[in-house]
Amino acid sequence: KAGVTQTPRYLIKTRGQQVTLSCSPISGHRSVSWYQQTPGQGLQFLFEYFSETQRNKGNFPGRFSGRQFSNSRSEMNVSTLELGDSALYLCASSLTSGSLTGELFFGEGSRLTVL
Amino acid sequence: AQSVSQHNHHVILSEAASLELGCNYSYGGTVNLFWYVQYPGQHLQLLLKYFSGDPLVKGIKGFEAEFIKSKFSFNLRKPSVQWSDTAEYFCAVSTGTASKLTFGTGTRLQVTL
Numbered sequence: 201k202a203g204v205t206q207t208p209r210y211l212i213k214t215r216g217q218q219v220t221l222s223c224s225p226i227s228g229h230r231s232v233s234w235y236q237q238t239p240g241q242g243l244q245f246l247f248e249y250f251s252e253t254q255r256n257k258g259n260f261p262g263r264f265s266g267r268q269f270s271n272s273r274s275e276m277n278v279s280t281l282e283l284g285d286s287a288l289y290l291c292a293s294s295l296t297s298g299s300l301t302g303e304l305f306f307g308e309g310s311r312l313t314v315l
Numbered sequence: 316a317q318s319v320s321q322h323n324h325h326v327i328l329s330e331a332a333s334l335e336l337g338c339n340y341s342y343g344g345t346v347n348l349f350w351y352v353q354y355p356g357q358h359l360q361l362l363l364k365y366f367s368g369d370p371l372v373k374g375i376k377g378f379e380a381e382f383i384k385s386k387f388s389f390n391l392r393k394p395s396v397q398w399s400d401t402a403e404y405f406c407a408v409s410t411g412t413a414s415k416l417t418f419g420t421g422t423r424l425q426v427t428l
Contacts, residue, residue, distance in 0.1 A: 203358070233415070243405065243418035256415045290359070304416065306351075306359040 202227065204307035206291050212313045218279040221310045225272050225293030231255075232274040233304065234266060237288040246289075249274055250296070278312075286314045317342035319408050321419035328396050329427050336391040336422050338380075338406030348389040349407040349416065350380055359405070365389065376400070401426045 205224040213219050225232050233248035233256075245258040249268035266276040272293075278285055288311050292304035322337045340346060350362040363374025370382040380391045389406060403423050407416040 235416075235418075242420040243407075243416075245415050245417070248415060258415075292359075303361045303364070304359075308358045 204291055204293050204305050206289075206307035206310050208310055209308065210311045210313075212315060213281050214315050215281055215283060217281050218277060219281060219312060220275055220277045221289055221291075221312075223274045223276075223291030223293075223307060225274070225291075226305055229293035229295055229305070230272050231294045231296055232268055232272065233292050233294075234274070234276050235290040235292065236260075237290055237309070238286075243290070246276065281314045283314050286312060288312075317346070317408055317410055317417050319406050319417055319419035321404075321406055321422050323422045324420070325423045325425070327425045327427065330398055331395050332426075334391070334393040334396045334400075334424070336404055336406075336424070338389045338391065338419060339387050340389065340406075340408045340417075341387065342408065342410055344410060347409045348380070348382060349409075350374065350378070350389075350391050351405045351407060351418075352402050353405070353421075354402045362391070362404070396424075396426050398426045398428055400424060 207222045231250045234246040235243050237243045247266050248256040252268045263279045268274045288309040290309045291307045294304050318341045320339045348365040351359045352362045353359045362378050363372050365372045365382045373379045378393050380389055382389050403421045405421045406419040409416050
């Protein structure tokens with residue numbers, strides 16, 4: 201069974217640009233959530249999507265947005281990039297939203313560097 | 316809002332030594348507790364979880380954790396570590412939606428031969 205796939209794995213952007221990251225969840229999983237991982241702040245929740253609807257949102261500015269498609273694949277977008285957006289962006293999938301199974305399956309992440 | 320503290324940032328142990336990693340959370344209500352592990356070059360994966368019932372939970376690879384409600388703690392233990400346990404360990408808590416986890420800053424465990 202294929203795991204969570206994130207693309208691209210690495211990318212470099214300059215300040216002011218925008219970026220789109222993609223996540224394909226495990227087959228059959230309908231919930232996708234996104235996390236930002238940085239050395240200073242650790243892992244921080246960005247948002248969660250389930251059945252193409254945003255279910256939860258973390259404390260990030262509006263420059264960070266996402267969406268989910270009917271096949272459960274998800275994208276997140278960061279506009280007007282800042283140096284502080286440099287991070288590893290992790291996608292995680294789970295069977296359902298709010299499930300008590302509690303297990304999130306993480307991808308390997310997309311490492312974004314903003315110059 | 317809830318928060319999670321992991322007091323040990325970097326732990327170095329010899330093989331066969333016992334391990335205990337501290338995790339404390341701040342939230343007055345019902346919580347779900349998790350430990351995730353990230354081996355070098357690999358993705359985060361679930362080690363064990365606690366929702367309710369027996370406060371001593373067992374996970375994969377011989378790890379266990381004990382939920383002590385009065386201390387707001389969920390410490391991770393292993394009686395005898397192996398070199399292959401070298402990894403970063405993250406404690407996490409959710410207060411409802413299991414997909415919204417609040418993570419601690421992580422503890423890097425280095426096991427020497």
